[in-house]
Amino acid sequence: MARLILDGVEKSFHGAPVVKGLNLTIEPGEFVALLGPSGCGKSTILRMLAGFENVSGGQIIHGDDCLSSSTRHVPTEERNFGMVFQSYALWPHMTVKENVGYPLKVQKTPTAERNKRINDALDIVQLKEYADRLPAQLSGGQRQRVALARSLVTEPDVVLFDEPLANLDRHLRATMEETFRAFHKRTGATMVYVTHDQSEAMSLADKIAVLNKGQLVQWGTPQELYARPRNTWLANFIGRGS
Numbered sequence: 001m002a003r004l005i006l007d008g009v010e011k012s013f014h015g016a017p018v019v020k021g022l023n024l025t026i027e028p029g030e031f032v033a034l035l036g037p038s039g040c041g042k043s044t045i046l047r048m049l050a051g052f053e054n055v056s057g058g059q060i061i062h063g064d065d066c067l068s069s070s071t072r073h074v075p076t077e078e079r080n081f082g083m084v085f086q087s088y089a090l091w092p093h094m095t096v097k098e099n100v101g102y103p104l105k106v107q108k109t110p111t112a113e114r115n116k117r118i119n120d121a122l123d124i125v126q127l128k129e130y131a132d133r134l135p136a137q138l139s140g141g142q143r144q145r146v147a148l149a150r151s152l153v154t155e156p157d158v159v160l161f162d163e164p165l166a167n168l169d170r171h172l173r174a175t176m177e178e179t180f181r182a183f184h185k186r187t188g189a190t191m192v193y194v195t196h197d198q199s200e201a202m203s204l205a206d207k208i209a210v211l212n213k214g215q216l217v218q219w220g221t222p223q224e225l226y227a228r229p230r231n232t233w234l235a236n237f238i239g240r241g242s
Ligand code: ADP
Pocket: 013, 018, 036, 037, 038, 039, 040, 041, 042, 043, 044, 045
């Protein structure tokens, strides 16, 4: 388990800055939310962490490894970060078990080990009885849990979430939040969780990075943010309700 550091991270698209001098130190096993309004750069930050995008400036460090800088870019598949995105893209022709085991197949993990890990992952998201179903035979919430199981089957140190509840019914969210908490407790993984929903961030995260227009507005525990918002913009954003 290693510390994840964003050190002066910058990102521009066609000369337009989208992420500006972002400094964050995320401790191993921390559940961190990146919270901010639509368009503030959250997904871009996650995509840089995942290695889908390079950085325009600064660096991303994981333990002793520099993952991204102006001269270095460790490819996505070598980062072994789990990812759960809004569109959870399961293979429609594969069963739940096959979908979850797919990353291990790619890694050529031996069958016995593969089956054990699939079982453990399905146990964490409470989908063991659904192992042989196809995605079309599941509800939206169950499909999202399959995606979650798939993201942890490679036992990543870090799991990245991009608004994973955005496409779900409101009543499913509370259940899913419970699943995320259980997931965090069971795996001990570092979680970086992007959302524009302040109540979601407040209820899930150990620490919250509030972002606006590509800049860090405040970094602290939910209690700190709530009790001492740094400026009026943040006070309004936090107090606004969802
Ligand atoms: P958020 O996830 O917070 O809604 P994004 O990171 O998706 O924000 O986007 C931040 C800004 O960067 C937006 O203005 C968006 O249009 C722009 N952007 C994101 N990706 C690209 C890209 N590949 N090319 C050009 N502009 C982009």
